[in-house]
Amino acid sequence: MADLWVGNVEEDASDDEIREFLIKYGFPPFDEIRRIPGSGSRPAVQLTFKDVGPEMLRRLQPRVHDMFWKNRKLVVQVMPERDGN
Numbered sequence: 001m002a003d004l005w006v007g008n009v010e011e012d013a014s015d016d017e018i019r020e021f022l023i024k025y026g027f028p029p030f031d032e033i034r035r036i037p038g039s040g041s042r043p044a045v046q047l048t049f050k051d052v053g054p055e056m057l058r059r060l061q062p063r064v065h066d067m068f069w070k071n072r073k074l075v076v077q078v079m080p081e082r083d084g085n
Helices: 015-024 054-063
Strands: 002-007 032-036 044-049 075-078
Touching: 002 054, 015 044, 054 075
Parallel strands: none
Antiparallel strands: 002 044, 002 075, 032 044
């Protein structure tokens, strides 16, 4: 299991739009999405991939990090591994 943080996401971007965008750049479909409200201007999403390890996400991350999407420059990071608790 691995988590991906996508920051500076357009607040109005739907879950399906985010999924389609990432799939277009080679990511597998995510299993869960958690929206993180920004302090007014930089909302984010945390995506969980249950059957994907962090190493695979690290290989894919450069494809979309710093990309402009929906008039915003995305910040994409692979989250540190959780211990499963």
